[in-house]
Amino acid sequence: MIKRSKTFKGGYIFQRYLSNPLDTLLEQGIPEKVIIPLAQGFGSEVKLLVKKGDKVSAGQIIGRDDENVSSPVHSSVFGTVEEIKRMNYFKRELEMVVIRADKTQKDYLRVEGFNPDWAKLRQEELEKILYLSGVTALDREGIPTRFKSSVIPPSGVENIIVHGVGSEPYNISLELLLNGKKILNLIDGLRILNTIMPGANMYLALNSRKQKLLEEINKIAVKYKWLKVVPLEPKYPQGYDEMLIPTLLNQRFPYGYSAANIGVVVLNIQAVLSVYEAVCEGKPLIERIIALCGPGLKEPLHVKARIGTPLGEIITPRLNEKLKSRIVLNSLMTGVKLNDLTLPISRTFSHLIAIPEGDKREFLAFMRPGLRQQSYSHTFASSLLPFFNKTADTNLHGEERPCISCSYCEEVCPVGIIPHLLSKYIKRNMIDETLMNYNIFNCIECGLCTFVCPSKIPLLQHLKEGKDKLTMQGCDHAQCILPYFDMKGIEEYRGVTKL
Amino acid sequence: MQLVKNILDSLHNASQKNKLLGMFKPVLNAIDGFFFGTPHVTSIPHIVDPLDIKRFMSFVIIALIPAVLGAIYAWGLRVIAVIIVSYLFGGLIEVAFAIARKKEVHEGFLVTGLIFPLILPPNVPLWVVAIGVMFGVLFGKEVFGGTGRNIFNPAIAGRIFLTIAFPQIMSVKWPLPFTSGLGGFVHYQNSVDAVTSATPLALFKTQMLLTPYTQLFFGQGTGCIGETFRIGLILGGLFLILLKIVDWRIPFAYLFSVAAFSFLGNQFLHTHFAPPLFQLLSGGLLLGAFFMATDPVTSPFTKQGRWIAGVSLGVLTVLIRGLSGYVEGVMFSILLLNVFGPLIDLLVLKVRYRKKIVTAQK
Ligand code: SF4
Ligand code: SF4
Numbered sequence: 001m002i003k004r005s006k007t008f009k010g011g012y013i014f015q016r017y018l019s020n021p022l023d024t025l026l027e028q029g030i031p032e033k034v035i036i037p038l039a040q041g042f043g044s045e046v047k048l049l050v051k052k053g054d055k056v057s058a059g060q061i062i063g064r065d066d067e068n069v070s071s072p073v074h075s076s077v078f079g080t081v082e083e084i085k086r087m088n089y090f091k092r093e094l095e096m097v098v099i100r101a102d103k104t105q106k107d108y109l110r111v112e113g114f115n116p117d118w119a120k121l122r123q124e125e126l127e128k129i130l131y132l133s134g135v136t137a138l139d140r141e142g143i144p145t146r147f148k149s150s151v152i153p154p155s156g157v158e159n160i161i162v163h164g165v166g167s168e169p170y171n172i173s174l175e176l177l178l179n180g181k182k183i184l185n186l187i188d189g190l191r192i193l194n195t196i197m198p199g200a201n202m203y204l205a206l207n208s209r210k211q212k213l214l215e216e217i218n219k220i221a222v223k224y225k226w227l228k229v230v231p232l233e234p235k236y237p238q239g240y241d242e243m244l245i246p247t248l249l250n251q252r253f254p255y256g257y258s259a260a261n262i263g264v265v266v267l268n269i270q271a272v273l274s275v276y277e278a279v280c281e282g283k284p285l286i287e288r289i290i291a292l293c294g295p296g297l298k299e300p301l302h303v304k305a306r307i308g309t310p311l312g313e314i315i316t317p318r319l320n321e322k323l324k325s326r327i328v329l330n331s332l333m334t335g336v337k338l339n340d341l342t343l344p345i346s347r348t349f350s351h352l353i354a355i356p357e358g359d360k361r362e363f364l365a366f367m368r369p370g371l372r373q374q375s376y377s378h379t380f381a382s383s384l385l386p387f388f389n390k391t392a393d394t395n396l397h398g399e400e401r402p403c404i405s406c407s408y409c410e411e412v413c414p415v416g417i418i419p420h421l422l423s424k425y426i427k428r429n430m431i432d433e434t435l436m437n438y439n440i441f442n443c444i445e446c447g448l449c450t451f452v453c454p455s456k457i458p459l460l461q462h463l464k465e466g467k468d469k470l471t472m473q474g475c476d477h478a479q480c481i482l483p484y485f486d487m488k489g490i491e492e493y494r495g496v497t498k499l
Numbered sequence: 500m501q502l503v504k505n506i507l508d509s510l511h512n513a514s515q516k517n518k519l520l521g522m523f524k525p526v527l528n529a530i531d532g533f534f535f536g537t538p539h540v541t542s543i544p545h546i547v548d549p550l551d552i553k554r555f556m557s558f559v560i561i562a563l564i565p566a567v568l569g570a571i572y573a574w575g576l577r578v579i580a581v582i583i584v585s586y587l588f589g590g591l592i593e594v595a596f597a598i599a600r601k602k603e604v605h606e607g608f609l610v611t612g613l614i615f616p617l618i619l620p621p622n623v624p625l626w627v628v629a630i631g632v633m634f635g636v637l638f639g640k641e642v643f644g645g646t647g648r649n650i651f652n653p654a655i656a657g658r659i660f661l662t663i664a665f666p667q668i669m670s671v672k673w674p675l676p677f678t679s680g681l682g683g684f685v686h687y688q689n690s691v692d693a694v695t696s697a698t699p700l701a702l703f704k705t706q707m708l709l710t711p712y713t714q715l716f717f718g719q720g721t722g723c724i725g726e727t728f729r730i731g732l733i734l735g736g737l738f739l740i741l742l743k744i745v746d747w748r749i750p751f752a753y754l755f756s757v758a759a760f761s762f763l764g765n766q767f768l769h770t771h772f773a774p775p776l777f778q779l780l781s782g783g784l785l786l787g788a789f790f791m792a793t794d795p796v797t798s799p800f801t802k803q804g805r806w807i808a809g810v811s812l813g814v815l816t817v818l819i820r821g822l823s824g825y826v827e828g829v830m831f832s833i834l835l836l837n838v839f840g841p842l843i844d845l846l847v848l849k850v851r852y853r854k855k856i857v858t859a860q861k
Contacts, residue, residue: 169546326545333544355545361535366553373549377743379558380549396539398551399532401605402647405800406555407746420800421848437852447544454550455647460543 034308035344041137043070059109071137076286077101110282133278134285138271158263172291189276256477296325296354312341358395409449419449426466441477529604562735569728573676575688607646617725736789745793752809787829
């Protein structure tokens with residue numbers, strides 16, 4: 001049943017940006033060598049099973065740890081282990097396996113026990129396939145199985161939310177992920193998850209502006225009573241767990257903890273498709289579809305790349321050489337800037353965004369009509385003519401000024417806190433319980449407040465600073481959450497969304 | 500463009516060598532930023548809204564243009580002289596403080612400098628304008644630490660100061676406006692001895708006379724420079740609301756409560772309270788409601804606070820107009836609400852965040 005699209009208070013709907021990825025998918029092919037981090041996605045670092053000089057196959061498990069919360073890691077190519085080294089990978093010191101690839105072999109080993117007719121498999125077998133394929137490490141808290149792949153067991157799950165809302169400035173194309181037969185695969189993936197977690201309600205949340213897709217999916221979904229298809233406005237940050245849960249389940253979110261702690265599993269579309277591929281095709285998680293977007297590229301599109309492929313190999317040849325671009329991982333609002341392009345891609349990558357570095361000055365910048373400007377206010381011509389795609393660059397578009405209390409930041413804040421007030425307290429170094437009372441720990445760091453501020457105040461940065469200082473003084477977010485929630489999951493992992 | 504760049508570059512060099520000139524660095528930087536924008540880049544988030552304070556303030560000025568044109572038509576080219584004096588002397592104070600604080604010159608003054616002349620009587624002597632604007636910027640804003648920290652709206656502070664210091668000049672002689680032909684566009688000012696008349700509000704107060712509404716609407720009545728061309732003010736105000744530059748709550752609540760309370764007052768005490776439409780269209784109400792009560796810095800920032808402020812402004816204005824010795828109450832009400840704004844916010848926050856905790860414990 002399609003219901004009226006639900007939404008939340010605050011937030012901001014981004015109009016379409018220039019250079020959203022086209023619906024084409026290219027094969028990146030097998031790289032010269034791959035670098036495979038031993039912790040990818042949700043889970044702690046796994047124990048190495050190979051040594052230097054070993055021959056490995058694509059799909060072979062090269063790291064596994066059944067004691068701790070984790071999922072196995074595979075080699076993504078056929079080849080020889082060239083080196084094992086520890087290096088810094090996104091702020092974590094990790095063991096990395098460097099494998100020189102045999103470029104002629106494009107195949108991979110299937111996961112043991114897979115079956116195209118998955119209904120014949122028992123629940124335990126399904127869980128095992130998912131675990132062995134590494135799919136269980138996807139998304140913020142992984143997929144629960146009896147193999148310690150998440151912090152809660154499958155029986156502890158009350159709700160599953162699968163979403164493809166696409167509320168970010170740049171989004172992977174749903175039409176591409178779900179073209180042709182893939183819709184059926186998605187539904188099968190959902191049914192597999194339902195078999196593993198039979199007690200849970202399942203919500204499939206999709207972008208309410210993709211009517212065609214919604215109708216198609218709905219035609220199939222009506223057959224399943226446990227499945228609800230919900231259209232959602234693509235309002236940023238709707239795709240966050242913190243927003244999906246209040247909107248869909250009318251439940252409060254334990255800010256600072258993870259959805260799993262209240263018995264909810266949140267997955268995205270690509271993860272569910274991987275579930276299907278693992279169970280029915282025996283495909284281990286060795287490939288990702290990555291959306292390459294942004295005006296810094298010659299042509300925005302999607303590529304399918306083996307995990308461990310160095311970033312540079314994917315993106316450098318596709319960059320527009322005339323522009324100096326900044327490359328950002330996954331999200332323009334919250335993603336990290338990628339400076340070192342020798343780093344490999346991991347299971348968590350879904351978008352690579354290149355936008356021109358806006359360090360050039362513009363003559364009379366503030367007087368431009370702004371046909372292609374994305375603005376919260378309606379002071380640009382783009383408000384009258386919304387069908388022009390918007391440009392994106394990293395210029396600050398103005399000098400930092402004192403706060404004028406325009407309240408834009410309060411209006412957009414999705415969790416209803418008052419960023420400018422908190423920022424003033426923090427800047428005056430008034431760090432005490434008042435901040436906690438004003439719910440500073442509810443901030444989900446979506447960055448919208450900084451985005452809209454006409455005075456260009458880095459509010460998000462101030463808020464982070466404030467949280468850190470408060471924590472140092474012994475005020476913890478646990479104090480705001482634990483008394484009010486009945487938390488599930490393994491105690492020591494509580495509040496950890498990235499292991 | 501290249502020319503501006505060259506001039507600025509040479510000035511920059513000069514200011515680096517010469518100590519005295521170096522003091523004017525903030526001014527140079529302001530001009531530089533005005534023409535060329537910023538080279539700074541974002542951190543996280545990687546993209547930001549292109550709206551900045553310069554554009555924000557420019558739109559307030561654009562919204563005032565109809566009212567200014569109407570004022571020039573009604574009162575003659577002298578209005579331009581008044582505006583220039585206001586910008587010049589107010590700017591002086593602003594720059595002096597920027598230099599003393601070694602901070603940049605902020606854009607907020609561009610709006611103050613234009614609104615201030617609009618709330619003065621048409622034949623105000625230029626030296627009074629200079630004194631008023633300097634007082635307003637100095638004590639309304641700079642003593643609190645500059646833009647963003649001020650409690651009072653500087654234009655109103657200046658105006659109230661003048662009312663108290665020079666009551667004669669500020670309230671007695673009201674010239675008649677030009678009403679035909681090219682009017683003020685070709686005259687410096689209406690001849691000094693032209694018949695003067697009281698403002699519509701004063702006429703009501705003393706003689707219970709109601710000025711016709713069309714006269715009020717199209718700026719053919721007497722009054723302060725910028726407040727009489729009301730159709731222009733309404734258009735400007737709606738423009739700002741549509742662009743999200745000002746919040747609709749304050750003007751709406753303000754005007755609505757003026758209408759409601761003057762209706763009540765008029766029912767029971769029609770000798771003191773003028774009927775609603777007349778109240779809405781007379782005095783400085785529209786200018787105040789759309790352009791001054793909405794000044795984000797000095798009005799409450801919470802939504803509920805804005806409703807409270809709007810309604811209280813309306814009540815105060817009607818009461819002052821009806822029951823006090825003063826003819827007009829808009830400026831005083833806004834000044835008063837400027838004082839209580841932070842308190843209103845504090846109360847609203849108290850209520851809002853206490854409620855949260857109660858629901859959380861359930
Ligand atoms: S970053 Fe935090 S404070 Fe800012 S809008 Fe997002 S949730 Fe609100
Ligand atoms: S958006 Fe910026 S200027 Fe406006 S209230 Fe928030 S911090 Fe202040």
